[in-house]
Amino acid sequence: MLLRAVPGQSKGGNMYRGHLLSYMLLLLAVTILLDQSDAQKSVPVTELTSKGGTNYSGSGEGKLEIFCYRARPYSPFGVFSSSRLEYRILPPSYALYEGESEQEVHYLHGNASQSWLPVLFQRKHVSFPPFTNKCIGIVSSYAYSFVFREYNIDYFRLLQCVASLALFFYARNLVHSPAIFYSGGALLGVLASILLLIFLLKRLFPGGRMTVAAMFVTGWSFWIYLLLQLWNSKFEIFCHYKHYFLAYIGLSAGIAFLICYRIGPPKDERTIDTMQILMQFVALNGVYFSSDAPEVTLAFCIIALLAYNFPARMKARFTTWLQRRFFKPTIRMLTEEEYIRQGDETTARELERLRDFARSPDCDAWKVMSRLRNPSRFGSFVLGESHLQDSEILEYETTGAHFDDDSALTHDTTDDDDGEHDVDIALRRNLLAEGARSASRYLTSASSVLANGNHTGNHLRNTILHRT
Template sequence: MRPPPGPWWPLLWLLPSATLAVGAVHREEAVVAPLSAQRCRALKEMDLIKASGSGCYCYYQNSQIEWKYIWSTMQVKISSSGLLSIVYISERHHCQDPETILSIIKCVMHKFWTPHESHEITLSINPYGDTVCFSVEPVRNYTIHVDRNIVDFKLFLVFVAGIFLFFYAKTLSQSPIFFYSLGTALGILMTLVFLLLLVKRLIPEYSTFLALMVGCWFASVYVVCQLMENLKWLWYENTIYILGYVLIVGFYSFAVCYKHGPLVDERSIRLLTWTLQLLSLFLIYCGATVPQFTYAVMVLILSSRGLHYPARAFRYMRWKMKKWFTGKLAVKYLTEDEYREQADAETASALEELRQACRKPDFPSWLAVSRLQAPKKFADFVLGGSHLSPEEISLHEEQYGLGGAFLEEQLFTPRTT
């Protein structure tokens, strides 16, 4: 039976998955309920705890914000000689009775993104975020070390990438290189999303496509995160298969993008620009640990889009006020005699400056004389003589004086229009 039309029916499709996720969270709460009932030990900076057996620990939110720790994170390092695992206490994440879809998503993320068993587990905690509580289930003694990473370069790079992406979103949307690179990367990392975009024309209902896109997106993100955790092991054990997958899927993705060509429609370019800008805002939000700082930066860059209009008005007013106070500039044209007088005066002044520079003790006179064709003429000039010889003066008069060839050419040569 075909689902009823309308934009709301995809929620019915998402309801079973949400019910399963909440059911998984409830089963987890049944396991950790005894632990959550206990009073968990509070973790602080520079703590070094040695314990044995299961234990419950919490890092509570720091209410006092220090602006020098905008990109800092708390690193909780749990190490043991044997295999250990941690379980997040769901009661602390309000998963017992989730009220919003965002709460359900957070519970599902804590359910699926719990670190696997290992000899050493490191948790990166936002010092100004929600309270994080977890229980340790080791088989032997373990050590917990809490330290502050003053500048988390991953967060800083994410923050800078978000700002760069926001201001260059339109340029990147019009770049063919970015289009092909993005399409190839999307095909390799998120194959389900790429395939769904290819068969978009075969899906009649837009609401169906939107529901499938959300499901494929979350599934792709989950698969990528799981693969990143085991990337080293997969690379060493399955190098050939990984290279083959990247080459084959990457080549096919590039071929599909090359067949469709880069975006030329203004509407598509604008839509991609808005998508990149929304992604940039998300990166800015995730790139700092102080929410107030990220909100201020997002408001600032959003308002900067319209700052060029006040700046243009300010420049126009400044130009008008300068024109009013200074008045209209008077332009005076030179006569032929004035032009010759100024030319002679400036030439004489420049020659005198050159003569004085050549008379300085640090002037390399021997080097200059060795490179000149007429060193005697240069010596006469330095001692105060003329820079032109009588032959040069006579030749100049013949060419440019009265009755010269240049004047005759200017007077008697007809001009073509």
């Protein structure tokens, strides 16, 4: 051998070479750290602000450019606020790095050579949480420009929260709706038809299941790239192949609709409960992700759950209290014509209900007939005749003609018999003025009220005399 270890010096030489290698690695690490710190110092950081509609632009030299947004003070009134970066000139290709600080952006940029995924996610706008610091880094060889906007109220997020709450509270009704069942089934059929395409792709490739499984396991980045390219070119694809696209959607939706029509809406309570729970779970997720303040939206979700599971009796009492406390109904008094018309309508309706009950099997005819003074008259009434006889109407008409002088109606109200006589005279006068039906109504009221005592009878008598 050309090289021979000297006896007694092999151990010391190995130690020397080990120390030398350690010093070289340490020097390399220090050099890399110094280079990174110099690179961080050399990269300018631009503060994003929406005052005056400031426009920002990139040089397009392929260097890292960092833009940072400083969080605004937290306010519960800004729950649905949002901040967004909107491109005015979108570069054909660029790399985007997002982090909470400049150091994190530099770290992501330093490790970008290990992955090409950031280049795929090319978006036309970038969202910034209003209450959290966020920095982005852009690397592009093409010039670009964008504008940064802040919205105190993002109406899309507000609409998302309101719609999700409505979906949560009306999930039970929607589950029972056949229209929702058929439309949801058609939509699910369109989405499930993608599985048919995957099955056809499996038949095209050799190797069967193993080939497709290997594509999904090892080629996931290819599928991400393909989906992103399709999404970015969705309008061009739809314009060029809209006939095929509409035919595919119509065919898959039609087949799904026919299957749902054949099966029919669910009737099993457990199936309905499961669908309701899934729908309410989706609604709560929509409420939670409708704002960048998760503690507020989480409170919305908890309040919605408590309100939905609140006991029905206590909920009704609380609703009634709110209506009486803050929404007091205005009571409008009836006019004399409205009162008379309402009385006539009520009398006719109740008489018809009495006829229906007498004709129904629930009525014990023999028991009723045994308690009546004139069963034949009641039978005529049930068959549709009037509840007043002609002789009674004629008696009221002929008797009322003798009481044209108002002085004859003034009597002492201390005696019960005189009071009943006054009421009878007033009823006869009303018979001449308003007809037999109104007089019967006054007669019924008088007989029921006079039986309760002098005070009530006197009050009714005075009222009738005043009307007369």
